[in-house]
Amino acid sequence: MSPAAALSAVAKQAELLRQDGNNCFKKSRFGAAIDAYTEAIALCPNIPIYWTNRALCHMKKDNWERVEEDCRKAILLANGSVKAHYMLGLALLQRTEYKEGVKELEKALDLGRGANPKGYMVEEIWQELAKARYLLWEQESSHRSWELQTLKEACDEALKEQHIMDSSKLEGFINEADVGLMNQLKALEGVFRKAAEQDIPSEVPDYLCCRITLDIFRDPVITPSGVTYERGVLLDHLEKVGKFDPITREPLDESQLIPNFAIKEAVQAYLDDHGWAYRTD
Secondary structure, eight states: OOHHHHHHHHHHHHHHHHHHHHHHHHTTOHHHHHHHHHHHHHHOTTOHHHHHHHHHHHHHTTOHHHHHHHHHHHHHHOTTOHHHHHHHHHHHHHTTOHHHHHHHHHHHHHHHHHHOTTSHHHHHHHHHHHHHHHHHHHHHHHHHHHHHHHHHHHHHHHHHHHHHHHHHHOTTOHHHHHHHHHHHHHHHHHHHHHHGGGGSOOOOOGGGBOTTTOSBOSSEEEOTTSOEEEHHHHHHHHHHTOSBOTTTOOBOOGGGOEEOHHHHHHHHHHHHHOGGGGOOO
16 A cells, blocks of 8 residues: 555544544533544544544533643644634633633634624624623722722821821821821722722713614624624625615625724723623623
8 A cells, every 4th residue: 555545544534533523422422522533633633623523522521621732732733723712712711811711712703703704603702702801801800909909908007107107296286187187088089989990880882882783893894874783793684684784775785894993993992991791691
């Protein structure tokens, strides 16, 4: 057998093992599926789908460490793998690496939009990204609150110590010193209250929301009539309802849609400051 024929035989055997793994997965026999994919990897370690398939099985078994390992290997082989970035993001969230997890989910979302804007994975990734952004915001908010409280307590203590020192030098003027301390503490309270305002939830501005779904934009596009819509929703309208702008009723084709980068950047800036807006229980 020639080297080329031998390689072909090995690749064919690996593919048969992948199919066996797929059949086991469909029957929820995740351990058997892992074994089949592992054998396929041993034969052809440079095929990304073998690694992502095995990672999915590990995810079903809540073995997140192995999920991360397999996804990182798949990404090395194919950086454009939507599933690898998606599952890696989920694995990072499991060990509270929220910032890195969000980055991986954002990468998966961008790749998914490019491959199939209306695919089921885009919506699934978005939902998980929404949760992750909230967790990241909550983590950073808690850290900021702790730092502010620690700093406030230190400032309060310093003012009180200074008051004691000043009072000992101002016999007969204790009341004035007490009033001065109260004013200083009140001013300090106002300063820290203002600093904590960024962690207080507020309503999502209307201009950041699609006029059809009323949900915040994920992938905004603008039509020739100047109206911005969520891409997936508008594409669905064009396919199922008709080739016209839903609001202006002017003729519209998919080729006329232009990404609205200004709104997309505004949404991202809003999410960075208000991750709570996407909490999903």
